[in-house]
Amino acid sequence: MNKLLKHCFLYVIILTTLAGCATKEKVTEDKISTQPKRPNILFAFADDQSWLHTSVSGDKVVQTPAFDRVANEGINFTHSFAACPSCTPSRSAVISGQDIWRIQEAGVLFGSIPKDLKIYPHMLSDAGYHVGYTGKGWLPGNYSDLGLEKDPIGKQYNEISEGHIAKGITNINYSANFNEFLKDRKEGKPFCFWFGSREPHRVYEDGAGLMIGKNIEDVDVPPFWPDVDIVRSDILDYYYEIEWFDSHLASMLKKLEEIGELDNTIVVVTSDNGMPFPRAKTTLYDWGVRMPLSIRWGDKVKGGRTVDDFVSHTDFAPTFLEAAGIEIPKEMTGKSLFPILFSDKEGTIESSRNKVFTATERHTWCRPDGATYPVRAIRTKDYLYIRNFEPDRWPTGGPSFWSSNRTYHGDVDACPTKTFMVDPANQKKYAKEYELSFGKRPLEELYKIENDPGQINNLSNNPEYKEIKNKLWNDLENHLKETGDPRINGEDPWQAYTYHQTDGFGATYNMSLSEDIRNRHALRPGN
Numbered sequence: 001m002n003k004l005l006k007h008c009f010l011y012v013i014i015l016t017t018l019a020g021c022a023t024k025e026k027v028t029e030d031k032i033s034t035q036p037k038r039p040n041i042l043f044a045f046a047d048d049q050s051w052l053h054t055s056v057s058g059d060k061v062v063q064t065p066a067f068d069r070v071a072n073e074g075i076n077f078t079h080s081f082a083a084c085p086s087c088t089p090s091r092s093a094v095i096s097g098q099d100i101w102r103i104q105e106a107g108v109l110f111g112s113i114p115k116d117l118k119i120y121p122h123m124l125s126d127a128g129y130h131v132g133y134t135g136k137g138w139l140p141g142n143y144s145d146l147g148l149e150k151d152p153i154g155k156q157y158n159e160i161s162e163g164h165i166a167k168g169i170t171n172i173n174y175s176a177n178f179n180e181f182l183k184d185r186k187e188g189k190p191f192c193f194w195f196g197s198r199e200p201h202r203v204y205e206d207g208a209g210l211m212i213g214k215n216i217e218d219v220d221v222p223p224f225w226p227d228v229d230i231v232r233s234d235i236l237d238y239y240y241e242i243e244w245f246d247s248h249l250a251s252m253l254k255k256l257e258e259i260g261e262l263d264n265t266i267v268v269v270t271s272d273n274g275m276p277f278p279r280a281k282t283t284l285y286d287w288g289v290r291m292p293l294s295i296r297w298g299d300k301v302k303g304g305r306t307v308d309d310f311v312s313h314t315d316f317a318p319t320f321l322e323a324a325g326i327e328i329p330k331e332m333t334g335k336s337l338f339p340i341l342f343s344d345k346e347g348t349i350e351s352s353r354n355k356v357f358t359a360t361e362r363h364t365w366c367r368p369d370g371a372t373y374p375v376r377a378i379r380t381k382d383y384l385y386i387r388n389f390e391p392d393r394w395p396t397g398g399p400s401f402w403s404s405n406r407t408y409h410g411d412v413d414a415c416p417t418k419t420f421m422v423d424p425a426n427q428k429k430y431a432k433e434y435e436l437s438f439g440k441r442p443l444e445e446l447y448k449i450e451n452d453p454g455q456i457n458n459l460s461n462n463p464e465y466k467e468i469k470n471k472l473w474n475d476l477e478n479h480l481k482e483t484g485d486p487r488i489n490g491e492d493p494w495q496a497y498t499y500h501q502t503d504g505f506g507a508t509y510n511m512s513l514s515e516d517i518r519n520r521h522a523l524r525p526g527n
Helices: 003-021 029-032 064-074 087-096 120-126 174-184 227-258 311-324 416-421 425-429 430-436 465-480 515-521
Strands: 040-046 075-082 130-135 189-194 265-271 290-296 305-312 355-360 373-380 385-387 444-448 500-503 507-510
Touching: 003 500, 040 311, 040 465, 064 075, 064 265, 064 444, 075 265, 075 355, 087 120, 087 515, 120 189, 120 311, 130 305, 174 189, 174 227, 189 227, 227 265, 227 416, 265 507, 290 515, 305 311, 355 465, 373 465, 385 465, 416 425, 416 430, 425 430, 425 500
Parallel strands: 040 189, 040 265, 075 305, 130 189
Antiparallel strands: 075 290, 265 290, 355 373, 373 385, 385 444, 500 507
């Protein structure tokens, strides 16, 4: 039995077993001891997972017993959206509780964090919480560039390692590091832990999904990709890494049960942005920003509910702060989820949660002079409206930015699906799918969700939908104005922000400094 299969066999056994009013000032220990028991927080954050891909949501192939448990014992949210489909700004929106256009350099990949930005991990730490993380915290970027003096997510716990079971899976033993975090906690002190999995971020071991017995025929291929075995197998490899993340979540839940803390812990499980495939990650279509989300909080939250209210990742910070009894900063655009959590209803609970706003500016440095690709969107139950502010630019970075004879599309992660689709013969054979994934996009896009769940039939020029389109743009425009988006005034501060390319999550340098650095970045997988 080869090493991969041996580890996979053990992994399946594990899965089967686990399936069954504060201010910035530090709160003193005396004050903490007199307060009511405050809840712990376990925030489990997958890296590049779209909303469809949990078994509780109906996927027939991927197995996610830990996510399913949280959903079944708590709430499964059907309309949860990341603020941005790119790693760093998505994580910045989570910790700040704000839309990405409000948080300056924190709103772009490889950015930085303003010193005065209020972020919930620091606020919880100042209020007496034991705060830390394992895996991927706030990355990639340089948080100290603008003067932030400590890690945005708290103390790092990444020292305990394990052997790889497949190429691309980190050797960080997330579960063991969580146990070390708990050992460091003073008795009775509430904790806030960020489980930042680096899976299912690429790269993947080619064929890993097939090697653990998954069937290529069972894969559901979205309508904007060619339905071929290469794409199906690529999706199976992605599923394999989702299951790895889920297995560590199961171990953490089991540990909390063992120490009697599970029911006093708010468990939130979601992802930072969509799957690393064309027309998914880095885009504002559902495959880029619609996220899995389940929340459990013991008997405080009625379980077994499915909620259709629209939730933004900016809502997590105010929710955690309210749970800890900390005043929510007025800067936060997100809204606490308490009315939903403490309701006994399901379906639609808060009628005002009938839409969500998403955005992106710059992902990788893949356009001349580091140009951004600015997009804003509004998503309702019935429609998705997207505004591409610079439609003459390539949304993916373009087919030949770095050289005249090499296809690039740098904002799409390197992967078998991309390689297949950019092959000249396949570009011709699957012309519609190629254009949807790699082509330029118009100023406006409008999709009717019920008739077009894949969001491939743009209705923006259809006169029958002119009134709907105008209303959605008006709602989006008003929100951008009310929340101070510079883009709505024709301003582009993002162009000037330093791009901190990270090599091995350590060295920091500016991508704009040399052609050599740009060329090296062009050959890397997407970030």
